[in-house]
Amino acid sequence: MFRRLVKNLGLLLALLSSTPSARAQYEIPDEIFRRTLLIRHGDQQATAFKFDQGGRIYLITTRHFGKSLPPGKGSLQVWHNQTWNELRTLRTLFPSSKEVDLAILETEEQNAKPYSVVKSAEVLTTGQQVWFMGWISAIRGPKMPADIPRTLPEIPNDVGIGTISAIDPTQPDLFEIHFRGWYTSRIAGGPIIYWSTTHRDYELLGVIARSAHDGVNVSTDGKAGEEQVRQGILRGYGIDLVSETIGQSSHS
Numbered sequence: 001m002f003r004r005l006v007k008n009l010g011l012l013l014a015l016l017s018s019t020p021s022a023r024a025q026y027e028i029p030d031e032i033f034r035r036t037l038l039i040r041h042g043d044q045q046a047t048a049f050k051f052d053q054g055g056r057i058y059l060i061t062t063r064h065f066g067k068s069l070p071p072g073k074g075s076l077q078v079w080h081n082q083t084w085n086e087l088r089t090l091r092t093l094f095p096s097s098k099e100v101d102l103a104i105l106e107t108e109e110q111n112a113k114p115y116s117v118v119k120s121a122e123v124l125t126t127g128q129q130v131w132f133m134g135w136i137s138a139i140r141g142p143k144m145p146a147d148i149p150r151t152l153p154e155i156p157n158d159v160g161i162g163t164i165s166a167i168d169p170t171q172p173d174l175f176e177i178h179f180r181g182w183y184t185s186r187i188a189g190g191p192i193i194y195w196s197t198t199h200r201d202y203e204l205l206g207v208i209a210r211s212a213h214d215g216v217n218v219s220t221d222g223k224a225g226e227e228q229v230r231q232g233i234l235r236g237y238g239i240d241l242v243s244e245t246i247g248q249s250s251h252s
Contacts, residue, residue: 066103
């Protein structure tokens with residue numbers, strides 16, 4: 001599978017050994033970039049992550065965004081090829097606990113072949129290195145000539161790396177990631193992946209949790225403020241929580 005090196009990990013890349021297996025641990029599969037979307041409905045924008053289960057495609061995003069959608073059939077827009085495109089949704093699913101800020105949007109899209117980056121079946125441990133990503137905003141780049149094939153994925157404009165720093169035994173589906181820097185709450189819903197030493201490939205660990213209570217509203221260029229979390233701690237939900245929510249809805 002063709003893979004694209006993450007641009008902002010230059011220091012880490014310089015430390016890699018020359019073996020292909022070592023280099024693989026610092027590359028992100030193109031599939032993950034293609035599955036990480038910027039969506040909007042009305043004046044709200046959010047990150048969403050494509051997840052397949054039972055042959056159907058779902059978009060994982062925040063409950064905060066999901067509540068703006070109708071409970072049944074509706075539509076939203078997806079940023080792709082530097083323009084907004086319509087996408088129809090069939091229904092919006094929420095985890096049973098209202099404390100979990102997740103929404104799962106069932107779409108009309110079906111996937112005959114499962115994604116290659118599958119959800120993790122391993123036990124989560126502290127110290128595990130992870131990658132996370134999401135969209136902050138739609139940015140228009142230079143227009144490419146029509147005769148140039150679009151083979152490279154659109155890269156989310158916030159890609160980070162950190163380590164699992166805490167796991168709450170009372171909430172096994174919630175964990176913390178320590179990293180350098182800050183982030184915008186809009187990346188919530190984006191994927192968290194890691195390199196499995198057992199399966200020697202990337203696996204999906206979870207999705208970014210929205211931490212609005214830790215955010216500071218920052219306004220730039222006179223535009224509406226964004227919630228920025230200035231501490232280097234990011235929370236994530238385990239991907240099993242998403243899978244269970246979908247499974248429960250199919251039996252209800």
